[in-house]
Amino acid sequence: MASNRRRFLVFLAAVVALLLLLPDSSATDVEYCSSGRDYPVKVSGVEIVPDPVVSGQPATFKISASTGRSITRGKLVIDVKYFFFHVHSESHDLCEETSCPATGEFVLAHQQTLPSITPPGSYTITMKLLGDTNKELTCITIGFSIGFISPLAVI
Template sequence: MEGSGSNKLLIVFLYTLFILPLIHATDFKYCNKKKEYAVQVSEVVISPDPIKKGQETSFTISAVTDKPLSEGKVVIGVAYFGWSVYSETGDLCTSLSCPVPAGDFTISYSQFLPTIAPPGSYTLTLKIQNGNKSELTCIKFDFSIGFFGFQVDV
């Protein structure tokens, strides 16, 4: 097949041009900059970015731990212009297969964003706690929803 090499190159080019710009890491901060957390976060990715109303949004958090995790909780809180608007607590072992071995791991969280969500600035706080409710990590990152961040089906 003579053109297959150029077709593969075209696909890679189009992927790089259209898909990769939609997926990029989001800046995050630790809740307590002075604390040495047992779980260190390396990256937060939001998809789609920008977030669109009426669609599911995924937050993927890449992290590393030096000790295995056998139990715990994932606590998520969302604030809108500083006001708490949503919170959820889940079992760490529902999100991940426990025990989580020492090393790299990824937590993914998805949430459907209703079309009535108000536009503006939001802050998501994610905490991972061990079985004794001690914080293993706590991060915050900002995201925004625009006035016209929804799709219209015709």
């Protein structure tokens, strides 16, 4: 475990120099993983607070969704990529992220505090909502950025 963390820190240090050369983009793009697929859960919007995300401070991802089903259990699977590199995965009980049963319109809210050493730049999150039999109910990708400077540091 410590070896993986050490490799990740070395990787982060190596790409920080590259990041300083790239422009910072704070646009949030949301797309379904498979554009032609008819997912049982429809996503109508995503709100990221703060935007851009600040390393070392909590960030909240709120996903507005709707379904014609009654979803009583399942899981939210999150995968994070930094540019094209996979950097993190986690899974959460659906009923910890929204109230169950999820029916009609509902909001999935996930809060995460990124380590203060997280480099600024462009990230992509893939979020899958899986039902109780691991059937994919929806899958979206969210583009977001981590800013170069904390907004509080400017004041």
